[in-house]
Amino acid sequence: MVAQLGYEWEETGAVGQLRLHESDRPAFGGRDTVRVALQESAVDAGTESIDLKSGLGSWLLDRLKESGLAVHVRPREQPMAVQDISSRLFSAYRVENGRAHLGGCQLTDFPFLRLSFAAEEEGQPCVRHLFVAYDGTSVSDGQAQDLGLIDVEPIAKSPPRIEENALNALVASGRRIAAKNSSSRDPSASTVEPLLITLVWVKQAVGQLHFTVGDATAALPFSGWAKLIEAQPFVAKGSGASCYHLAATDDGRIDAYDEIATCDLSGRRVLRQELVTCSVTGKHVLEEFTESCPVSGKPALTEQFAPCATCRQRVSKSVLTRDTCTACQKMSKIKKDDPRLVWILGEHGGLDRWKRWQLSETQSVYIAQADRFMKRLLVVVDKETLAIRYLATSSRMSSTWTPIESALQAEYLS
Ligand SMILES: [Zn+2]
Structure with missing residues (x-):
């Protein structure tokens, strides 16, 4: 609170020293410094109490109220500039033969409302804060901690602007939440006025990362509270893989390094x-x-x-x-009513004169063999069209086949 008012403050052990502005000195008997006891042991005639209800406490509150309806502060720890975010994000990615750069990033301040109420904890006076998000919803303790709403510093000059209506709406939401909270803690309690209304301006970042390798570029959008933004994995369009290590194919497609091969x-x-x-x-x-x-x-x-x-x-x-394929080596005997043979004989009736059929098939052809007297016949038939791909004969004693020229094939087939 002291810092928000622009006072210098120094702490030595259990005693704090507040340097007064020239105009404040008459109120303190012309003194330029006020000593404040931070612990019971430091209380003596020369110190003031830290209690908000004490003379010094209420004087400080009055100064705050004079300084305007709301005090503007921001999280002490949050990225203030685009570079703060980009440097954090870039370090997460590795681009083989290329680089990551920022394809645009915008930081926008969003107001969170902090209402400070006088409270008591274990008999000691204290201040209790209640936070309201920019959209009027309540903020959990965890969220307040994560967003840095607890540890704040004053915005010295030109704080972001907020319309009076918007501020009033936020304050109204805050009062409603405070009333609900206090009645659930103590049904007989009546809502007290906040001691202080503070606006905590939290930065939100929206932007895009670009990854470039040669002429190839891929984009990765990001958005969120600047303080909490973390590098998200790049999801490659081609492979669908998520990664932080990127590379490009020879034809200029950016993908996960591990999904690219030679x-x-x-x-x-x-x-x-x-x-x-x-x-x-x-x-x-x-x-x-x-x-x-x-x-x-x-x-x-x-x-x-x-x-x-x-x-x-x-x-x-x-x-x-x-020199012989597995299909030819593994022929199996088939019966005359095997549907495959029925189909082949239906197309090429002349083959019906042959006996003792064996058959094998590949993905594209049937390979069939049969006997007749002292001769053997080999026929290779297209599975789809039943066209003859190859026709050969051999003597029963020989292992070599003699092809039958197309002009002579009709003799065998019809
Ligand atoms: Zn073969």
Whole structure:
């Protein structure tokens, strides 16, 4: 209170010294300093009591009332400038080959009302504060502590302005809250007048952080009470990851550093999710350099494909053993009424002359084998269109297949 009035105050042990302004001295017998006993032990003829009801206490209150309806203060600890906030936020982020900067920040003062009432605690007179938020709601003790409403300092010059109506509305809210509080503590109590009305101006910050790597930029908005603002994680659009460590892909997308990886084939820096693992070499590469193997269903680098010596389908090398794919090696015997065979024979009636069918399938084709007299037949059929992909024969004793030219295939198929 002393500081709010612009007096100098010094404490030595249990005694405080208040330096009076020239104009105040007559009221204190011409003295320039008043000694105040801060503890019972320091009370003597030369000291004044700290009690608000004492001569000095009520004199100080009168001075406060003279100084205007409300005293303007602000939390002692709160960011006063945009740089205070930005430096705190920037330190939370790391931008690989780039930087974080402020894309705009506005600080706005919001008035919190503090009503101070004379009270008693364990028989000792004291002051009890009640806080009202700028929107007229009550402020909990925890909130008051967090926002710095307890430890305040006066605003020496040009405090923020508040319309008289707005101030009156705040004071009215405060009185209502005070009345409610005191009646719940002591139903017979009547609300007393506040000793002092103080406006605590609390800064709110609204702005945006920008992260830049080369030509790429990403924004992260922030808002909140300046004192409480903390760096929030950047949520990347591409990967969806939350992070404080950022980087950019080669094509200029900013994402989490951990979500960016290098294509082992092209050396391009892309999102990890855009890379696939080659099932033959184990390399992490862009999908565009791979094909899906019809036998394993897994991607492999295009250069890691070779034809199967039996079915002649292009398959990844990981499913080839001695030039034959896993599908050709694992043929199973099927009955004549197997729906897959029924379907194939329905399309190519001539095949019905063959017996003892075996079948295997990949993602794209059926591979079927059958016998007739001393010959064997191999037929590879597209699963979707039932078109013949490959047709070959062999003698029952041989393991090599002789392809049947398309011009001669009709003989077998119809
Ligand atoms: Zn094969």
